[in-house]
Amino acid sequence: MSTAADIAQAAPRLAVSALGTDALLFESLAPLSHEAQERILMVADQASQWRGVEEAVPGMNNLMLIFDSTQVSSAEMQSRVQQAWLSPVHVRRKAREFELPVVYGGERGLDLEHVAAHNGISMADVIELHSSAIYTVYFLGAHPGFAYLGGLDARLHTPRRAQPRLKVPAGSVSIGGAQAGVQAQTLPSGWNLIGHTDRRFFDPASATPALLAPGDIVRFRAVKALP
Amino acid sequence: MIEILSTGGLTTVQDAGRRGYRRFGVGIGGPLDSLAATIGNLMLGNDPEAAFLEVVIFPLKLRLRQAARIAVTGSDAQVEVDGQRFPPWWSVPVQPGQVVTLRAPANGGVAYVCVSGGIDVPPMLGSRSTDLKAGFGGFHGRTLRKGDVLDVLPGMHAHGSRRFGVLPPCAGLPMPREGDGNASSATIVRVLPAAQWDCFSEAVRNEFLAATWQITPDSNRIGLRLSGPEIKPVQGMELLSHGIIPGVIQIPPHGQPIVMQCDAQTAGGYPKLATVIAADMWRLAQTPIGGKLRFQCVDMEEALAANRQVRDYVARVQRAMELLY
Numbered sequence: 001m002s003t004a005a006d007i008a009q010a011a012p013r014l015a016v017s018a019l020g021t022d023a024l025l026f027e028s029l030a031p032l033s034h035e036a037q038e039r040i041l042m043v044a045d046q047a048s049q050w051r052g053v054e055e056a057v058p059g060m061n062n063l064m065l066i067f068d069s070t071q072v073s074s075a076e077m078q079s080r081v082q083q084a085w086l087s088p089v090h091v092r093r094k095a096r097e098f099e100l101p102v103v104y105g106g107e108r109g110l111d112l113e114h115v116a117a118h119n120g121i122s123m124a125d126v127i128e129l130h131s132s133a134i135y136t137v138y139f140l141g142a143h144p145g146f147a148y149l150g151g152l153d154a155r156l157h158t159p160r161r162a163q164p165r166l167k168v169p170a171g172s173v174s175i176g177g178a179q180a181g182v183q184a185q186t187l188p189s190g191w192n193l194i195g196h197t198d199r200r201f202f203d204p205a206s207a208t209p210a211l212l213a214p215g216d217i218v219r220f221r222a223v224k225a226l227p
Numbered sequence: 228m229i230e231i232l233s234t235g236g237l238t239t240v241q242d243a244g245r246r247g248y249r250r251f252g253v254g255i256g257g258p259l260d261s262l263a264a265t266i267g268n269l270m271l272g273n274d275p276e277a278a279f280l281e282v283v284i285f286p287l288k289l290r291l292r293q294a295a296r297i298a299v300t301g302s303d304a305q306v307e308v309d310g311q312r313f314p315p316w317w318s319v320p321v322q323p324g325q326v327v328t329l330r331a332p333a334n335g336g337v338a339y340v341c342v343s344g345g346i347d348v349p350p351m352l353g354s355r356s357t358d359l360k361a362g363f364g365g366f367h368g369r370t371l372r373k374g375d376v377l378d379v380l381p382g383m384h385a386h387g388s389r390r391f392g393v394l395p396p397c398a399g400l401p402m403p404r405e406g407d408g409n410a411s412s413a414t415i416v417r418v419l420p421a422a423q424w425d426c427f428s429e430a431v432r433n434e435f436l437a438a439t440w441q442i443t444p445d446s447n448r449i450g451l452r453l454s455g456p457e458i459k460p461v462q463g464m465e466l467l468s469h470g471i472i473p474g475v476i477q478i479p480p481h482g483q484p485i486v487m488q489c490d491a492q493t494a495g496g497y498p499k500l501a502t503v504i505a506a507d508m509w510r511l512a513q514t515p516i517g518g519k520l521r522f523q524c525v526d527m528e529e530a531l532a533a534n535r536q537v538r539d540y541v542a543r544v545q546r547a548m549e550l551l552y
Contacts, residue, residue, distance in 0.1 A: 015422075018420075018502070019470075019474075019499075020419055020475075021419070021504060021527065021530045021531055023472050025469060027469070032467065054247070055246065055250065056250075057250050057470040057493065058250065059467065059468055060467035060468045061467050062467065062469040062470075064469060064470025064472075069531060069534065070534075074527070139468075139494075140251050141249075141468060141470070141493045141494030142492045142494050143360055143492060145251065146252050148494075202252075202361060204361065204363035205351070209251050209253065209352060210251040
């Protein structure tokens with residue numbers, strides 16, 4: 001059984017910086033990992049309940065806290081986060097699993113060939129590697145409903161395009177460096193497009209507007225055509 | 228009801244903003260100049276949550292189909308009701324059928340048309356603000372066009388003939404002082420250092436603070452893109468994506484800063500040099516495309532004091548309005 005001291009010892013240090021007067025950014029100094037990200041999500045859940053906190057927003061290995069500086073001080077927020085970081089409260093809900101059908105390549109997967117060429121593998125390999133991995137939702141951000149997925153096979157890592165495309169349709173399955181994702185809105189993007197799915201990732205009429213939540217598990221399944 | 232007769236382009240329905248949904252990737256939206264919008268609602272005795280029109284591109288022409296009181300705040304846009312001019316930062320009654328025209332401001336930025344009761348659009352995720360990125364909220368999730376007809380919620384103070392103005396923030400708030408004593412036409416905005424401040428050499432930071440920056444035409448509600456000397460970190464860096472807020476000054480690889488605005492992405496990964504303090508965001512919103520900016524670095528204490536000055540100004544207007552309504 002691990003003691004509180006063990007947990008505290010296992011916790012990497014946090015770097016803190018200000019984003020103006022009413023926001024702080026906490027960044028883990030240890031490399032990105034599932035465990036570290038779990039800790040970030042737990043602290044975010046905890047912090048969002050505190051008085052004076054407007055929102056706790058998890059990022060990739062980091063946490064942004066937005067608070068009301070007329071109610072609580074930056075110093076108080078820093079010490080509370082550091083404390084929660086050392087002994088997080090384990091109340092994460094169970095991860096849900098999603099399987100997303102994907103048509104790879106074609107007009108909606110313009111960079112499939114580029115991703116293959118960049119990594120010196122075949123397009124069939126790209127499809128095989130991408131659809132056999134198990135992904136974890138690290139956090140949602142950038143645009144409404146967009147999930148940053150961890151778990152991309154290293155043989156598929158491909159840098160973002162130097163020149164972003166101005167209009168990437170919602171549902172585009174993409175790779176940005178070491179991250180995987182699915183475009184949730186039709187917007188500009190510099191990520192490499194390898195296919196598309198027809199799932200809707202964002203519904204503003206719902207109180208929980210995003211399909212995916214941090215911690216969820218995502219798999220892609222290659223299909224010839226979407227129903 | 229309000230009928231849009233013509234618009235210069237970027238006119239949207241906004242309210243105080245959509246908070247608490249960043250973790251779904253949804254930004255706060257709301258007004259670029261939240262101080263002006265707050266004062267506009269106060270001048271009508273409106274709820275602070277009431278929705279209004281934000282006008283970024285002029286002119287705007289609209290017709291009231293009902294009696295209402297309006298307040299126009301923000302820039303020094305010229306306002307006419309059926310051809311009769313009245314000053315900006317005024318609250319006036321408008322009769323059914325009268326036409327309200329906003330012409331381009333001489334030296335300002337965005338303007339707000341607030342109406343007694345507020346614009347009646349269905350709240351989405353707790354706000355009436357338009358999210359142009361995801362196409363929801365506001366009026367059908369889009370900018371307003373000629374022919375659109377907006378409902379107005381019943382207002383407590385729609386009637387009454389009183390006309391009055393308030394002292395705008397540029398007169399009611401102290402200006403940031405010029406460090407070098409030189410007067411310049413540039414808007415001065417104060418910044419706090421952000422996470423990567425120390426990743427830029429002292430010489431580069433000094434250049435950032437000494438330069439006069441120009442706001443380029445590809446600026447929008449997502450970000451103000453600036454042109455000036457090349458600002459680059461000591462060495463190139465890859466950051467993991469993290470939350471950002473309006474006011475954050477990002478330095479993309481080409482070295483020209485972007486000041487994030489209210490429709491900014493909720494997460495970003497460019498180096499962050501500094502953050503414009505909340506108390507000066509209205510100064511940014513009131514500097515037009517092509518206008519000049521200078522940055523002044525302050526410490527946390529000074530930034531909090533500037534916040535207090537803004538709160539005191541709002542409280543003074545609020546007290547005056549409580550006597551009126």
